[in-house]
Amino acid sequence: MAKVDKISNQPLGLSQQDPALSGDGEKLAVIVDKNRRPSVQLKDLRNGRIIPLRYLSRHQPHSSPSLSWNGRYLAVIAQRGNRRLPIIEDRITGRIHQLTIPGEHVPIRLSLAPDGGQLALQYADNGTWRVRIFNLTNMLEPDQPSGFIRSNTKEDIGI
Amino acid sequence: MKSRLLDNLGCLCLILTLLGLVSCRTSQIRPLNNLNGVFFQSENSYREPVLGSKWLVSLVNSNGKEKIELIDLRLRRKVNLPGINRSDSQPISVSVNANGDRIAFIRQRLDKTEILIYRRNLGTTQLIQLNPKGVPRRVSLDGSGRILAVQVSRNGRWDIDLIRL
Numbered sequence: 001m002a003k004v005d006k007i008s009n010q011p012l013g014l015s016q017q018d019p020a021l022s023g024d025g026e027k028l029a030v031i032v033d034k035n036r037r038p039s040v041q042l043k044d045l046r047n048g049r050i051i052p053l054r055y056l057s058r059h060q061p062h063s064s065p066s067l068s069w070n071g072r073y074l075a076v077i078a079q080r081g082n083r084r085l086p087i088i089e090d091r092i093t094g095r096i097h098q099l100t101i102p103g104e105h106v107p108i109r110l111s112l113a114p115d116g117g118q119l120a121l122q123y124a125d126n127g128t129w130r131v132r133i134f135n136l137t138n139m140l141e142p143d144q145p146s147g148f149i150r151s152n153t154k155e156d157i158g159i
Numbered sequence: 160m161k162s163r164l165l166d167n168l169g170c171l172c173l174i175l176t177l178l179g180l181v182s183c184r185t186s187q188i189r190p191l192n193n194l195n196g197v198f199f200q201s202e203n204s205y206r207e208p209v210l211g212s213k214w215l216v217s218l219v220n221s222n223g224k225e226k227i228e229l230i231d232l233r234l235r236r237k238v239n240l241p242g243i244n245r246s247d248s249q250p251i252s253v254s255v256n257a258n259g260d261r262i263a264f265i266r267q268r269l270d271k272t273e274i275l276i277y278r279r280n281l282g283t284t285q286l287i288q289l290n291p292k293g294v295p296r297r298v299s300l301d302g303s304g305r306i307l308a309v310q311v312s313r314n315g316r317w318d319i320d321l322i323r324l
Protein backbone atom coordinates (compact mmCIF):
# COMPACT_ATOMS: atom_id res chain seq x y z
CA MET A 1 0.00 0.00 0.00
CA ALA A 2 1.42 3.37 -0.97
CA LYS A 3 1.63 6.46 1.15
CA VAL A 4 0.00 9.27 -0.78
CA ASP A 5 -0.80 12.89 -0.03
CA LYS A 6 -4.23 14.20 -0.80
CA ILE A 7 -4.22 17.67 -2.31
CA SER A 8 -6.92 20.03 -1.18
CA ASN A 9 -9.68 20.23 -3.76
CA GLN A 10 -12.37 22.55 -2.53
CA PRO A 11 -15.73 21.01 -3.42
CA LEU A 12 -17.70 23.12 -5.84
CA GLY A 13 -20.99 22.18 -4.25
CA LEU A 14 -21.72 20.28 -7.42
CA SER A 15 -21.22 16.69 -8.40
CA GLN A 16 -18.02 16.52 -10.45
CA GLN A 17 -17.16 13.90 -13.06
CA ASP A 18 -14.71 13.06 -15.80
CA PRO A 19 -11.52 14.75 -14.50
CA ALA A 20 -8.77 15.83 -16.90
CA LEU A 21 -5.50 17.36 -15.66
CA SER A 22 -3.35 19.65 -17.77
CA GLY A 23 0.14 18.34 -18.50
CA ASP A 24 1.69 20.76 -15.99
CA GLY A 25 -0.77 19.62 -13.31
CA GLU A 26 -1.94 23.17 -12.63
CA LYS A 27 -5.39 22.99 -14.18
CA LEU A 28 -8.28 20.58 -13.86
CA ALA A 29 -11.24 20.25 -16.21
CA VAL A 30 -14.32 18.45 -14.93
CA ILE A 31 -17.92 17.95 -15.97
CA VAL A 32 -20.48 19.44 -13.56
CA ASP A 33 -24.25 19.57 -13.72
CA LYS A 34 -25.08 23.21 -14.27
CA ASN A 35 -28.84 23.71 -14.35
CA ARG A 36 -29.09 19.98 -15.06
CA ARG A 37 -26.88 20.32 -18.12
CA PRO A 38 -23.50 18.57 -18.06
CA SER A 39 -21.03 21.43 -18.54
CA VAL A 40 -17.26 21.58 -18.62
CA GLN A 41 -15.66 23.61 -15.84
CA LEU A 42 -12.01 24.62 -15.69
CA LYS A 43 -10.25 25.18 -12.40
CA ASP A 44 -6.87 26.68 -11.56
CA LEU A 45 -5.45 24.33 -8.92
CA ARG A 46 -2.91 26.91 -7.74
CA ASN A 47 -5.57 29.19 -6.31
CA GLY A 48 -8.80 27.19 -6.58
CA ARG A 49 -10.39 29.72 -8.94
CA ILE A 50 -12.83 28.76 -11.65
CA ILE A 51 -11.48 29.95 -14.99
CA PRO A 52 -14.17 31.44 -17.23
CA LEU A 53 -14.63 29.90 -20.68
CA ARG A 54 -15.73 32.04 -23.59
CA TYR A 55 -17.29 29.58 -25.99
CA LEU A 56 -17.64 26.42 -23.98
CA SER A 57 -20.11 28.04 -21.62
CA ARG A 58 -22.62 26.92 -24.26
CA HIS A 59 -23.39 23.91 -26.45
CA GLN A 60 -24.11 21.45 -23.66
CA PRO A 61 -24.16 18.63 -22.91
CA HIS A 62 -20.39 18.43 -22.71
CA SER A 63 -18.43 15.25 -22.17
CA SER A 64 -14.87 13.89 -22.13
CA PRO A 65 -12.78 17.04 -21.47
CA SER A 66 -9.07 17.02 -22.25
CA LEU A 67 -6.37 19.67 -21.72
CA SER A 68 -3.05 20.43 -23.38
CA TRP A 69 0.17 20.91 -21.42
CA ASN A 70 -0.39 24.47 -20.10
CA GLY A 71 -4.14 24.28 -20.46
CA ARG A 72 -4.07 26.54 -23.52
CA TYR A 73 -6.35 24.13 -25.39
CA LEU A 74 -9.48 22.63 -23.87
CA ALA A 75 -11.14 19.93 -25.95
CA VAL A 76 -14.59 18.48 -25.22
CA ILE A 77 -17.35 16.68 -27.05
CA ALA A 78 -20.21 19.18 -27.33
CA GLN A 79 -23.61 19.52 -28.96
CA ARG A 80 -24.16 21.56 -32.12
CA GLY A 81 -27.73 21.21 -33.35
CA ASN A 82 -28.42 17.50 -33.53
CA ARG A 83 -24.76 16.53 -33.76
CA ARG A 84 -22.06 15.62 -31.25
CA LEU A 85 -18.78 17.26 -32.24
CA PRO A 86 -15.29 17.50 -30.81
CA ILE A 87 -14.68 21.20 -30.08
CA ILE A 88 -11.37 22.76 -29.05
CA GLU A 89 -11.22 26.18 -27.40
CA ASP A 90 -7.92 28.03 -27.68
CA ARG A 91 -7.85 30.13 -24.51
CA ILE A 92 -5.05 32.36 -25.80
CA THR A 93 -6.53 33.45 -29.11
CA GLY A 94 -10.20 32.77 -28.36
CA ARG A 95 -10.34 30.71 -31.53
CA ILE A 96 -12.76 27.79 -31.68
CA HIS A 97 -12.14 24.65 -33.69
CA GLN A 98 -15.19 22.54 -34.44
CA LEU A 99 -14.05 19.20 -35.77
CA THR A 100 -15.89 16.79 -38.00
CA ILE A 101 -14.79 13.21 -38.42
CA PRO A 102 -14.66 11.44 -41.77
CA GLY A 103 -17.59 9.04 -41.98
CA GLU A 104 -19.60 11.26 -39.62
CA HIS A 105 -19.22 8.90 -36.70
CA VAL A 106 -20.51 9.98 -33.30
CA PRO A 107 -17.59 10.72 -30.95
CA ILE A 108 -17.79 9.11 -27.52
CA ARG A 109 -14.48 10.04 -25.88
CA LEU A 110 -11.46 12.09 -26.86
CA SER A 111 -7.93 12.77 -25.70
CA LEU A 112 -5.73 15.66 -26.78
CA ALA A 113 -1.97 15.11 -26.92
CA PRO A 114 -0.12 17.31 -24.39
CA ASP A 115 1.27 19.53 -27.16
CA GLY A 116 -2.06 19.61 -29.02
CA GLY A 117 -0.59 17.96 -32.10
CA GLN A 118 -2.83 14.89 -32.12
CA LEU A 119 -6.31 13.92 -31.05
CA ALA A 120 -7.44 10.39 -30.20
CA LEU A 121 -11.15 9.73 -30.67
CA GLN A 122 -13.33 6.84 -29.62
CA TYR A 123 -16.50 6.27 -31.63
CA ALA A 124 -18.96 3.49 -32.34
CA ASP A 125 -18.80 1.65 -35.65
CA ASN A 126 -21.23 -1.20 -36.32
CA GLY A 127 -21.51 -2.05 -32.65
CA THR A 128 -17.75 -1.96 -31.98
CA TRP A 129 -15.74 0.72 -30.20
CA ARG A 130 -13.06 2.16 -32.45
CA VAL A 131 -10.16 4.49 -31.62
CA ARG A 132 -8.45 6.56 -34.28
CA ILE A 133 -5.70 9.16 -34.04
CA PHE A 134 -6.03 12.43 -35.96
CA ASN A 135 -3.43 15.00 -36.92
CA LEU A 136 -3.93 18.54 -35.59
CA THR A 137 -0.45 19.93 -36.31
CA ASN A 138 -1.75 22.05 -39.19
CA MET A 139 -4.49 23.47 -36.95
CA LEU A 140 -3.00 24.14 -33.49
CA GLU A 141 0.24 25.79 -32.41
CA PRO A 142 2.19 23.50 -30.07
CA ASP A 143 1.51 24.01 -26.36
CA GLN A 144 4.91 22.98 -25.07
CA PRO A 145 5.98 22.18 -21.49
CA SER A 146 8.23 25.24 -21.35
CA GLY A 147 5.00 27.20 -21.50
CA PHE A 148 6.49 30.36 -22.94
CA ILE A 149 3.43 32.37 -23.76
CA ARG A 150 3.89 35.96 -24.75
CA SER A 151 0.49 37.38 -24.05
CA ASN A 152 -0.57 40.23 -21.88
CA THR A 153 -3.81 38.37 -21.22
CA LYS A 154 -1.94 35.52 -19.56
CA GLU A 155 -3.24 36.20 -16.08
CA ASP A 156 -6.75 36.87 -17.33
CA ILE A 157 -7.04 33.35 -18.60
CA GLY A 158 -5.26 31.79 -15.67
CA ILE A 159 -2.13 30.59 -17.44
CA MET B 160 -29.12 17.28 -44.95
CA LYS B 161 -25.94 16.83 -42.91
CA SER B 162 -23.84 18.85 -45.32
CA ARG B 163 -26.48 21.62 -45.15
CA LEU B 164 -26.19 21.57 -41.37
CA LEU B 165 -22.42 21.89 -41.60
CA ASP B 166 -22.84 24.76 -44.04
CA ASN B 167 -25.13 26.44 -41.52
CA LEU B 168 -22.56 25.93 -38.75
CA GLY B 169 -19.92 27.47 -40.99
CA CYS B 170 -22.17 30.46 -41.73
CA LEU B 171 -22.88 30.95 -38.04
CA CYS B 172 -19.16 30.89 -37.27
CA LEU B 173 -18.51 33.38 -40.06
CA ILE B 174 -21.17 35.75 -38.73
CA LEU B 175 -19.82 35.51 -35.17
CA THR B 176 -16.31 36.08 -36.48
CA LEU B 177 -17.41 39.18 -38.42
CA LEU B 178 -19.10 40.46 -35.29
CA GLY B 179 -15.82 39.97 -33.46
CA LEU B 180 -17.44 37.70 -30.89
CA VAL B 181 -15.45 34.58 -31.52
CA SER B 182 -13.16 33.09 -34.12
CA CYS B 183 -14.73 29.80 -35.08
CA ARG B 184 -13.67 27.20 -37.62
CA THR B 185 -15.28 23.96 -38.71
CA SER B 186 -12.63 21.58 -39.97
CA GLN B 187 -12.68 18.00 -41.06
CA ILE B 188 -9.74 16.36 -39.36
CA ARG B 189 -7.50 13.82 -41.05
CA PRO B 190 -6.81 10.42 -39.52
CA LEU B 191 -3.18 9.34 -39.26
CA ASN B 192 -3.76 6.27 -41.38
CA ASN B 193 -0.16 5.12 -41.18
CA LEU B 194 -0.62 4.74 -37.41
CA ASN B 195 -4.27 3.70 -37.30
CA GLY B 196 -3.81 0.96 -39.87
CA VAL B 197 -0.94 -0.58 -37.96
CA PHE B 198 -2.41 -0.62 -34.47
CA PHE B 199 -6.15 -0.95 -34.54
CA GLN B 200 -7.18 -4.40 -35.68
CA SER B 201 -10.78 -4.50 -36.86
CA GLU B 202 -11.71 -7.56 -34.81
CA ASN B 203 -10.80 -5.83 -31.52
CA SER B 204 -12.76 -3.15 -29.68
CA TYR B 205 -10.84 -0.10 -28.38
CA ARG B 206 -12.06 2.47 -25.86
CA GLU B 207 -10.96 5.06 -23.28
CA PRO B 208 -8.00 6.43 -25.29
CA VAL B 209 -5.49 8.71 -23.55
CA LEU B 210 -2.55 10.34 -25.33
CA GLY B 211 0.83 11.06 -23.78
CA SER B 212 3.47 12.95 -25.72
CA LYS B 213 4.35 9.94 -27.86
CA TRP B 214 2.11 7.34 -26.29
CA LEU B 215 -1.42 6.09 -26.53
CA VAL B 216 -2.96 3.98 -23.80
CA SER B 217 -6.40 2.43 -24.18
CA LEU B 218 -8.61 -0.46 -23.09
CA VAL B 219 -8.80 -3.22 -25.66
CA ASN B 220 -11.35 -6.00 -25.82
CA SER B 221 -9.77 -8.95 -27.54
CA ASN B 222 -11.65 -12.27 -27.67
CA GLY B 223 -13.98 -11.08 -24.92
CA LYS B 224 -11.15 -10.13 -22.54
CA GLU B 225 -10.43 -6.53 -21.61
CA LYS B 226 -6.83 -5.42 -21.20
CA ILE B 227 -4.69 -2.30 -21.03
CA GLU B 228 -2.59 -1.64 -24.12
CA LEU B 229 0.17 0.95 -24.55
CA ILE B 230 1.40 2.02 -27.96
CA ASP B 231 4.68 3.83 -28.62
CA LEU B 232 3.60 6.19 -31.40
CA ARG B 233 7.15 7.23 -32.26
CA LEU B 234 8.51 3.71 -32.67
CA ARG B 235 5.14 2.44 -33.91
CA ARG B 236 5.01 -0.59 -31.69
CA LYS B 237 2.96 -2.02 -28.87
CA VAL B 238 4.75 -1.98 -25.54
CA ASN B 239 4.91 -4.98 -23.23
CA LEU B 240 3.38 -4.27 -19.83
CA PRO B 241 4.31 -7.31 -17.73
CA GLY B 242 2.07 -7.76 -14.72
CA ILE B 243 -0.48 -5.06 -15.51
CA ASN B 244 -3.18 -7.28 -17.03
CA ARG B 245 -4.52 -10.08 -14.86
CA SER B 246 -6.97 -12.83 -15.67
CA ASP B 247 -8.96 -12.16 -12.47
CA SER B 248 -9.54 -8.46 -13.01
CA GLN B 249 -11.12 -6.07 -15.47
CA PRO B 250 -9.74 -2.57 -16.19
CA ILE B 251 -12.29 0.26 -16.04
CA SER B 252 -10.30 3.44 -16.67
CA VAL B 253 -6.70 4.21 -17.63
CA SER B 254 -4.38 7.20 -18.02
CA VAL B 255 -0.73 7.71 -18.95
CA ASN B 256 1.75 10.47 -18.14
CA ALA B 257 3.59 12.43 -20.84
CA ASN B 258 6.67 10.24 -21.20
CA GLY B 259 4.78 6.99 -20.83
CA ASP B 260 6.60 5.67 -17.77
CA ARG B 261 3.58 5.78 -15.43
CA ILE B 262 0.14 4.34 -16.07
CA ALA B 263 -2.72 4.94 -13.64
CA PHE B 264 -5.65 2.58 -13.87
CA ILE B 265 -8.78 1.42 -12.11
CA ARG B 266 -9.64 -2.23 -12.08
CA GLN B 267 -12.48 -4.37 -10.81
CA ARG B 268 -11.14 -7.41 -9.00
CA LEU B 269 -13.43 -9.79 -7.15
CA ASP B 270 -15.72 -7.39 -5.24
CA LYS B 271 -13.17 -4.55 -5.06
CA THR B 272 -12.60 -1.54 -7.26
CA GLU B 273 -8.94 -0.54 -6.98
CA ILE B 274 -6.70 2.30 -8.18
CA LEU B 275 -3.16 1.37 -9.13
CA ILE B 276 -0.06 3.05 -10.51
CA TYR B 277 2.10 1.00 -12.85
CA ARG B 278 5.74 2.07 -13.14
CA ARG B 279 6.91 0.76 -16.44
CA ASN B 280 10.65 1.05 -15.83
CA LEU B 281 10.30 -1.00 -12.63
CA GLY B 282 7.46 -3.25 -13.76
CA THR B 283 5.71 -2.66 -10.43
CA THR B 284 2.14 -1.81 -9.46
CA GLN B 285 1.32 0.40 -6.48
CA LEU B 286 -2.09 0.31 -4.83
CA ILE B 287 -3.53 3.75 -4.06
CA GLN B 288 -5.79 4.10 -1.03
CA LEU B 289 -8.67 6.58 -1.05
CA ASN B 290 -9.27 8.55 2.14
CA PRO B 291 -12.14 8.82 2.92
CA LYS B 292 -13.09 5.61 1.19
CA GLY B 293 -15.08 5.66 -2.00
CA VAL B 294 -15.56 3.83 -5.27
CA PRO B 295 -13.26 5.14 -8.03
CA ARG B 296 -14.60 5.45 -11.57
CA ARG B 297 -12.13 7.41 -13.68
CA VAL B 298 -8.48 8.57 -13.45
CA SER B 299 -6.33 11.29 -15.01
CA LEU B 300 -2.55 11.72 -14.58
CA ASP B 301 -0.70 14.97 -15.13
CA GLY B 302 2.29 15.06 -17.48
CA SER B 303 4.87 14.30 -14.79
CA GLY B 304 2.84 11.39 -13.43
CA ARG B 305 3.05 12.83 -9.92
CA ILE B 306 -0.51 14.18 -9.63
CA LEU B 307 -3.54 11.96 -10.01
CA ALA B 308 -7.16 13.11 -10.31
CA VAL B 309 -9.74 10.46 -9.46
CA GLN B 310 -13.50 10.56 -9.93
CA VAL B 311 -14.92 8.92 -6.80
CA SER B 312 -18.43 7.93 -5.77
CA ARG B 313 -19.20 8.81 -2.14
CA ASN B 314 -22.58 9.00 -0.47
CA GLY B 315 -24.44 9.09 -3.75
CA ARG B 316 -22.45 11.87 -5.41
CA TRP B 317 -19.35 12.17 -7.56
CA ASP B 318 -16.27 13.88 -6.13
CA ILE B 319 -12.84 14.50 -7.60
CA ASP B 320 -9.89 13.58 -5.38
CA LEU B 321 -6.47 15.03 -6.18
CA ILE B 322 -3.58 12.87 -5.00
CA ARG B 323 0.13 13.68 -5.00
CA LEU B 324 2.01 10.46 -5.71
